[in-house]
Amino acid sequence: xxxxxxxxAGSIRGVVRVALPHRYRPSRxxxxxxxxxxxxxxxxxxxxxxxxxxxxxxxxxxxxxxPRVKGRERSMAEVPFEGFDQVRVGLIGLGERGGGQDVRWxxxxxxxxVCDIRPERVNRTIGRIMAQGFQDVEPVGYSNGEEDxxxxxxxxxxxxIYVATPWEWHYPQAKAAMEHGKHVAxxxxxxxxxxxxxxxxxxxERTGKHCMLLENVNYFRPExxxxxxxxxxxFGELQHASGGYVHDLRWPYFFGGAYYPEYxxxxxxxxxxxxxxxxxxxxxxxxALNINRGDRFAELVAVSSPPMNLALFRENDPRVGPxxxxxxxxxxxxxxxxxxxxxxxxxxxxxxxxDVNSPHPYSRxxxxxxxxxxxxxxxxxxxxxxLGHTNHTWRTGSAFNSIMAEHDxxxxxALEDLADQYGGHGGGDFIAIFRLVQLMRLGMTPDIxxxxxxxxxxxxxxxxxxxxxxxxxxxxxxxxxxxxxxDPRPTFDxxxxxxxxxxx
Numbered sequence: 271x272x273x274x275x276x277x278x279a280g281s282i283r284g285v286v287r288v289a290l291p292h293r294y295r296p297s298r299x300x301x302x303x304x305x306x307x308x309x310x311x312x313x314x315x316x317x318x319x320x321x322x323x324x325x326x327x328x329x330x331x332x333x334x335x336x337p338r339v340k341g342r343e344r345s346m347a348e349v350p351f352e353g354f355d356q357v358r359v360g361l362i363g364l365g366e367r368g369g370g371q372d373v374r375w376x377x378x379x380x381x382x383x384v385c386d387i388r389p390e391r392v393n394r395t396i397g398r399i400m401a402q403g404f405q406d407v408e409p410v411g412y413s414n415g416e417e418d419x420x421x422x423x424x425x426x427x428x429x430x431i432y433v434a435t436p437w438e439w440h441y442p443q444a445k446a447a448m449e450h451g452k453h454v455a456x457x458x459x460x461x462x463x464x465x466x467x468x469x470x471x472x473x474x475e476r477t478g479k480h481c482m483l484l485e486n487v488n489y490f491r492p493e494x495x496x497x498x499x500x501x502x503x504x505f506g507e508l509q510h511a512s513g514g515y516v517h518d519l520r521w522p523y524f525f526g527g528a529y530y531p532e533y534x535x536x537x538x539x540x541x542x543x544x545x546x547x548x549x550x551x552x553x554x555x556x557x558a559l560n561i562n563r564g565d566r567f568a569e570l571v572a573v574s575s576p577p578m579n580l581a582l583f584r585e586n587d588p589r590v591g592p593x594x595x596x597x598x599x600x601x602x603x604x605x606x607x608x609x610x611x612x613x614x615x616x617x618x619x620x621x622x623x624x625d626v627n628s629p630h631p632y633s634r635x636x637x638x639x640x641x642x643x644x645x646x647x648x649x650x651x652x653x654x655x656x657l658g659h660t661n662h663t664w665r666t667g668s669a670f671n672s673i674m675a676e677h678d679x680x681x682x683x684a685l686e687d688l689a690d691q692y693g694g695h696g697g698g699d700f701i702a703i704f705r706l707v708q709l710m711r712l713g714m715t716p717d718i719x720x721x722x723x724x725x726x727x728x729x730x731x732x733x734x735x736x737x738x739x740x741x742x743x744x745x746x747x748x749x750x751x752x753x754x755x756x757d758p759r760p761t762f763d764x765x766x767x768x769x770x771x772x773x774x
Contacts, residue, residue: 344475346720347562347754351453351480353713358382360428360452361409362419362443364391366529367457368434374692374700375432376402378707378771385412385422388530419443423450430455430710432484436534441466448479455484455706458549459727462542464748467724467731471750474720482706482716483723485553487634489705490698492647493554494679494762496638499645500558501763502677504656506642508559513551514623516633520583524626525590533595539580540600544734545572545608545624549726551634552622553718557761558638559618562721566755567620567747569613572733574605579627610733612747615755622729680766681705708769717761724750 357379361368364386375381376399384395392411399409410425412418423431423446431447431454433440441461447454448470460483461467474481487493500508522528524536538546559565580602584590606627612620623635636647643654651664652673659665665673681701682689688704689697709716728747735745749755766772 344478345751345754346474346478346480347751347757348715348759349478349480350713350715351710354429354711356380357707357710358427358429360422360425360431361385361395361434362422362431363434363439363457364388364395365434368432369395370694371432371434371699371703373398373402374694374703376404377688377692377700378704379430380405381409382427383410383412383422383425385419387413387416387418389413420446423447423452426451428452430706433457437462437538441470444470444481445473448473448477448481451477451479453480453482453710455482456723457484458547459483459730460723461727462538462544462546462730464728464731464735467727468748468750471720471724480716481720481723482718483549483553483726484702484706485549485718485723485726486695486698486702487550488553488557488718488762489681489702490554490695491678491682492674493636494681495674495677496554496636496645496647497558497762498677498679499674500638500640504643504654504677505638505640505645506656508618508638508640510619510621510639511555511559512621512623512635512637513553513555514545514548514621514635515550516623516625516630516635518628518630518632519626520580521587521589524580525583525587525594525596531595533599536580536596537599539577539602539604539627541603542730542734543574543577543604543737544730545610545622546604546730547626548610548622548624548729551636552620552726552729553722554636555620555638556722556726559614559620560758561614562719562725562751562755563761564756564758565614565616565618566749566751567612567725567728568615569744570610570729570732570736570747571742571744572608572610572736573742574609574737575607577602577605577627579606605737608733610729610736612729679762684766684772708767708771711771712767712769714764714767715760721750721755724748 359375359379359381360383361372361375361381362385364372364384369391372381372384372395381399384392386392392413396409396411399405412422429452431452433443433454433456435443437459440456440459444454444456444460460470460481470481499505519535526532529535561567584594584596590596606625608624610622612622614620633648638645642656643652643659645652650670651666652670653659653664657673685701685704689700692700694700705717725747732745732747736743
């Protein structure tokens with residue numbers, strides 16, 4: 271069957287007021303009023319501008335957390351979900367991203383409450399959820415200003431909060447969810463700032479609630495096949511990889527109104543010179559390399575090209591008129607192309623690419639190389655000495671597809687029809703949501719945990735640190751696990767579990 275039925279609307283507890291550090295409190299002019307966003311609560315307090323600036327300029331050592339002593343401090347690495355007869359979900363942010371995910375959540379969970387700063391988005395989502403016919407009680411809607419998400423997170427009939435808002439709101443909303451006893455799944459990134467990433471890790475450990483990056487690309491069919499092949503040893507001893515995000519966002523995303531307000535993502539280009547969004551390619555190769563499960567990111571260095579293309583586009587494209595909000599932007603300081611090199615504790619290398627400003631076909635630059643062969647997913651080609659490949663000739667086309675298909679992950683054959691029906695990036699979005707809900711129902715540990723989320727997202731602030739003041743320097747990557755990365759533990763390699771939802 272699809273979905274579960276909500277038995278009661280639940281009751282409401284009092285709000286726990288927590289201090290939420292927040293750098294980008296919206297001014298009256300810039301206040302986020304978006305279907306993709308809810309403003310961070312001004313009443314939650316937090317560090318002031320001076321403290322935030324100090325955190326950004328602090329030395330490398332002062333920005334590191336003290337080591338955990340094994341056996342004396344709690345780790346979330348092997349903490350399972352409690353197990354749920356039904357998973358009750360609250361959705362925060364119903365715009366460009368969240369507004370498409372709503373029916374997928376409604377298909378596999380009970381959507382208890384939804385929140386967006388635009389009432390019409392809340393009403394739209396409630397209607398879409400109820401039209402599916404999987405639950406009897408309408409989700410409760412919250413759209414009364416920037417702080418209304420607090421009234422959602424304090425409900426006691428929610429097990430998981432889904433956050434799909436602009437990046438500056440991910441940290442305060444994820445923290446508030448955990449402080450109120452909810453697990454939280456966050457669209458990318460969990461935060462662009464290292465101190466906030468650390469605080470989410472420590473909040474997860476303190477509250478015992480999982481904070482997870484909902485990295486959908488890890489569940490795409492080619493990426494899961496690559497993962498299975500790596501686990502089967504077809505690439506031999508893994509040596510290096512690449513992954514990232516190359517996607518021309520100038521139109522319609524940065525300047526064309528695809529987001530509301532249309533400037534929210536573009537203005538990050540005025541705040542940091544960084545790889546703002548590397549996780550889509552980085553996550554899958556990190557999983558294949560056993561990052562945080564026998565290896566970890568140890569050191570990073572980044573470089574960038576000059577920041578030119580956004581200013582040129584604004585000046586030269588006739589669709590960007592003199593009244594366009596981009597003329598109110600501060601100077602674009604983030605380079606058009608970024609490359610970061612990550613060295614792991616075991617001496618392996620990952621190249622991370624990021625470019626959202628240049629004319630370029632979409633690519634995640636995903637490659638995986640070992641002592642016995644290599645795969646390039648974007649180019650659709652593979653070469654494996656373990657399968658007898660010779661003559662320095664790539665296997666492409668039908669040969670490539672045949673080899674990859676032999677290593678399908680069980681999730682795809684089991685859910686292929688539903689993935690086709692509910693879609694989202696070829697069905698990968700549905701697979702990612704189903705799998706998280708399944709893990710919660712069955713009382714298993716997350717595939718992607720807070721330490722994975724922290725490591726992948728740390729590339730954003732660490733790349734900024736590496737290039738700060740016009741210099742290029744190597745920076746250490748924190749050990750967010752504080753020692754637990756050395757312990758092998760499962761992730762996407764677990765066998766298909768017994769699941770009445772699938773087997774009934």
